[in-house]
Amino acid sequence: MILRSIFSFILSMVFMPQVQGGAEQIFLSKNIDKHQRKTLSRDLDQLKSMRFGAAADPLTLKVMGLEDVNTSSLLDWLSDRVSVVIEDVDVDKLNLKAKRFFNYPRNAEPTIEKPLVAPSTGGGSKGVTVMSNIGTGLYFAGKSSQQLFTLKVKSGFLSSKSFDIKSPRTGVIQIGEGLFLKKYLMNKENELAPANSLGRMAVFFHEARHSDGNGESLGFFHAVCPTDHDFAGVHACDRNLNGPYTVGAQIIKEFINNCDQCSVSEKEQMRLRYIDSLNRVLKTTPVIAETTDDDVQMLSLELDTQKMIYQIETMAGKPTLVTYKKIIEIEKNLLAAAQRANAVELVPSKYWNASSESI
Incomplete structure (x- = not known):
């Protein structure tokens, strides 16, 4: 039950066959669909072959903790945060072993925002997995239950x-x-267009950010988008300035500035993805202070009543x-x-501590 409850909020990631290019290898499960595995290998080859001639955006360097943006630095950044990519399978069907373990860091827990779940209309289709960093969920589940999971x-x-899940990393x-x-x-x-590979790699970098953080920032979990947002009520926003959506946006920006093989129309599609990612970064959070205003008090009472009814x-x-x-x-x-x-x-959003905890 702990695994299921913790995984319910984790959204959206990959694995490749012994891909060299960073501090460590990234392993690709043999259970991954052959076409998907081949495509991912091609995506990484595309990243390896890129030449980053344009000066990096200073914000990219700050957000990702890099001194420069180039093929080597980006592959190192990924391999520091990703060890293995597996197929889409339910958590209870993973080959997991657990043993009692009590030496987890004793620090604050991350805030996991609870959305107001809309009632099902019965006409929706089943969602599909894009990418999901379940390693962070496994680590947090182990920490919460005082167990060490091995996958x-x-x-x-x-x-x-x-793989011993000793860290989100x-x-x-x-x-x-x-x-x-x-x-x-x-x-x-053209499914083989370099721009398509870079689009998937941007998602990869987004998900890799979930391997960062410690204590309150563990996992860089997404926030629930506010009621006036396009994704209102969904875990599809960030309440920080250096989270997954910012990382994804900045990587796309670097790809746009350095992809000589990308057409004007492809770069425009990438810009739209960049804008969408930035739109999910909540720069401020409105907090209602105590007040004697009659309208505010009446609406607050009405809201509490309706929430209780719901x-x-x-x-x-x-x-x-x-x-x-x-x-x-x-x-x-x-x-x-x-x-x-x-x-x-x-309340302004801040940069979260991206250093990762481990046991």
């Missing part, structure tokens, strides 16, 4: 390789069919869309009322 990954016909990345869907390609007419509905297995929409509307009205009463403080 066995198929490396050959009758052989396997073991063990970096276990899971990939799924979503990473290769045509609708996500930069160039939908909780009761959910416990009964019958959450209603009507109550859900009421809560969303009241939250918007409450923020507007608080702003009129000058009772809103905008």
Whole structure:
């Protein structure tokens, strides 16, 4: 149950066949679909062959802790945070062993924001995995339950390789069919276009950031997007200035500035991805202060009431869309009322500590 509950908030990653290019090898599970494995190898070859002639954006260097942006530094950055890439499989079907372990760091736990889950309409389709850094989830699950997990990954016909999850930086990345869907390609007419490889690599860097952090910043877990956001109520935003979405955006920017093989239209698609990533970085968080304003107090009480009703509905297995929409509307009205009463403080987001903890 601990594994399932912790993995419920982790979204979105890869694995390649003994890819050299960093401080360590990145291993690709033999259980990964052959086409996906071949594509990922080609993606990494594309990154290896790039020439970074343009001066790096100082923000990229600051966010990623690099002195320069080049093939070697980027591959090192990845291999420091990713050890293995596995296929899309349910957590309870992983080849995991656990043993009691009590020597985890005693520090603060990360904040995992809880979204207001919309009731199912029954007409939605099953989502697909793009990439997901499940290594951080395994580490956090072990830390929470005082266990050390060891993951066995198929490396050959009758052989396997073991990975002790002693740090988020063990970096276990899971990939799924979503990473290769045509609708996500930069160039939908040519699947082999270098721009498509770079688009997938940007996701790789995004997920690798989840291997960083310690204590409160462990895993750089995503925040729930606010009610006025395109992804309202979903773990698809960052409440920091150096998280996965910032890393992904900056990497795309470097790719745009250095991809001589990319066409104008491909670079435009990459710019749209860059803008989308930046739009998910919450620069400030509005916090409603205590106030005697009648409208704010009335709406606060109404919000608490509707949330209680929705909780009761959910416990009964019958959450209603009507109550859900009421809560969303009241939250918007409450923020507007608080702003009129000058009772809103905008708390600026900060750079989180990216150094990774380990045992």
